[in-house]
Amino acid sequence: MVRDGQAALAVRAVSKSYGATVALEGVDLVLQPGEVHALLGENGAGKSTLVKILSGVVRPDGGAMTLAGSAFQPRTILDSRSHGVATAFQELSLLPNLTVAENLMMPRMPRGRTGLASASAARLAASEILRRYDLARIDADETVSALSLADRQRLEIVRAMEHATRVLVLDEPTAALSEVEWLFGLIRQITARGVAVLYISHRLAEVRALCSRATVLRNGRSIATVDLAGASDADIFEMMVGRAVRNEKAPRPLRDSAAPASLAVAGLAGGQLKEVSFTLRQGEVLAVAALEGQGQRDLFRILAGLARPAAGSIHIDGKPTVLRNPQGALKAGRGIAYVPEERKTEGILSSLTAAGNITLPVAGRISRGGLVWSGLEAKAAASVAGSVDLAARYLSFPIADLSGGNQQKALLARTLLTGAQTLLLFDPTRGVDVGTKQSIYAAIRRFADAGGSVLFYSSELPEVTDLADRCMVLYGGRIFAEFHGEDLEEQRLVGALVGHAAVPKGMPRKAGLETGS
């Protein structure tokens, strides 16, 4: 292995915490000049924090970074850029209301003879840049909001490449690109000049086509740096997921596959969702697993009556149904209730008590003489609090004072109180501690055992394997794979999550590019 002194970028034991949340603890990473190095990891492994540190957006709490042998402590994005380190961000850092030229020149415009920023000089310089990157068809005077998402992504990449003289960071650069040859060609050119590229992508096929080595992050730590040629996909997935011993899955009675369907959708599409069909039976816990942005949000919002599908049909308890709003969903068949992901913004009313939040949807039912008496409210709330393990003393507290876990229990209790027999849970244990997770799982199981149906999405795979009877993997807005019984295990899921079975055409799975050294 080459010593740090010759490396383009060396990161040693870098750590970063946000308050009590540890985002990174001990990340090591070495990039050689002219190398395309992959950074792999699950959602929340710390990839984006590392990108922000390299770009100078956030400063690490500990550890050291060297750039071509000398200390590298970027304080701002311009600082980082002036050292030759530039990033194409996943969320795109373009200004939609400015022109292509202005975006490319940001933050300093070329000056004309008057000493003022000159639109014509900017246009000229930008056209020249676009021409060099084979994008002459993009008009430098066009405002960015008029460009397609793919062209915006290209612009973001071009801007980073313009500034990257030592290290180029590409964070999910192909998310909006349908063909990757343009990008791959540019990467070959830039690495030929000795620039090191840190390539972040969840598409393993791309990573194999482009990169020679990969560093795997898990829970904020760098687990290993591997030669991709010598590592199988299964090895890599195992490193990403970890080998941690986990509890035996509780034995579950086999579901009656002839049980009546409480929810059946066919050809459902809308938003990012393209043609999804499945059936959810009574007494079944069905999981949806997916990486960010594969259409899971649209699926849940459509089923909750919050969004209209573009196509497809929904049958609830055997009857074709059009869901107009959440109230409608609650009344359809045996009722569908949705527990949203964003507790703070979509779920709770922070100025009310826990009991008030729980009884909100049934306020009309428990009122007497048109008024909701606090005694009635407390009684109704207490009747369901037990089923979700929420201590009765919390009921009179303002819900904002409760921990995240207890808020989630209260939301679940509220959902149970509606009497709906089909629950839609979007990431039900996000930001919840382990103990609370177990009692939420138990509540969900009890609900299913009593004949209810549950459809849930989770960003955590152990949750999927522990809780679900069956799991559908969404990829690119379609059901990419389905697992049940013995097949429902983490490593298989990880493969399916990244669309593993589908290698894009024209992209041979080989060890990678020649890096020249």
Added chain:
Amino acid sequence: MSASAVQPLERNGGGRKSNWVRALTSGAAIVTLLYVVLYALYALWEPRALSSYTFTNLINNAAPLAIAAAGETLVVLSRGFDLSVAGVVSLTNVFMAVWPMEGPGGALISLLGCCAIGAVVGTVNGWLVAVLRLQTIAATLGTMIVCQGLALVILDAPGGMVADWVSYELTGTLFGVVPIAGLIIAAVALLWLVFLRTNTGIGIYAVGADEQAAMLSGVSVTRVRFAAFVGAGMLYGVAGFMLSAQTATGNPNAGAPFLMLVFAAVALGGTSLSGGRGGLIGSIVGAGCLMLLQKVLFSGGVSSFYTGIFQGFVLILAILFGRFMPRLFNAGAKK
């Protein structure tokens, strides 16, 4: 991320709006058209409308609001609201009435004093918003109340006397035709056009559209916010100066009526109240429209009690119109 950044807007080449269509459908163009229409109505009902005297009067009336609206535009473009406009106008008006300074030299010192007052208030606003990260409405509400209070301490009831030179010369005309106030408005517009071609000027649009993306593009968000608030404060100072020339007297509550009208002028001028779109010249013309509307209604025989109702309706209609125009052109381009 803003919603617009997520929409896939796949467009075929050649579907681009030409520059003149874009210019004609801009907020500034629409509000200028509105001004011309209103002026024509005014001329119809009031034959003296086309005289130099009436025109000068109109410009003098509109100048304080126009310059204050110009200042507010800077803050609104960077996605913020600045309520301190009312406080600064009151404070500078009181300053002018309590410490009158005669002659052109005195006027210049007064003007610089007004600008300095505005700059100090703007700096405090910028510090509260950019450094302490207060919400713009909360921070500027605080400074507005402080300034109003200060004005009352300095002058507890309407009174005082603005320097004669200021109240005569600045409301007069150059060569008998060009209103001095108009020249000052033109100077503000010219400064804006220069500022628009600086990195900070472009930075204001960047920060207003998406603060996070602007930061990731290397724009110093703190510097841009400071610049917007300080620039705005100085323009409010100039507005207070012009108001004093107009009224020739001091009133500790002189700025209060500006608060709502300034936002109306900005919105009427085609600047998006959510930031990132619009311009200062539109706001100036927008202020002109609001003041002209009063005259038109008066000359049309409508009681002045109805002025507010009409101003509100015109504002809403102009915004609807501004939204409708580009769609109309887009629909035409698709065929």
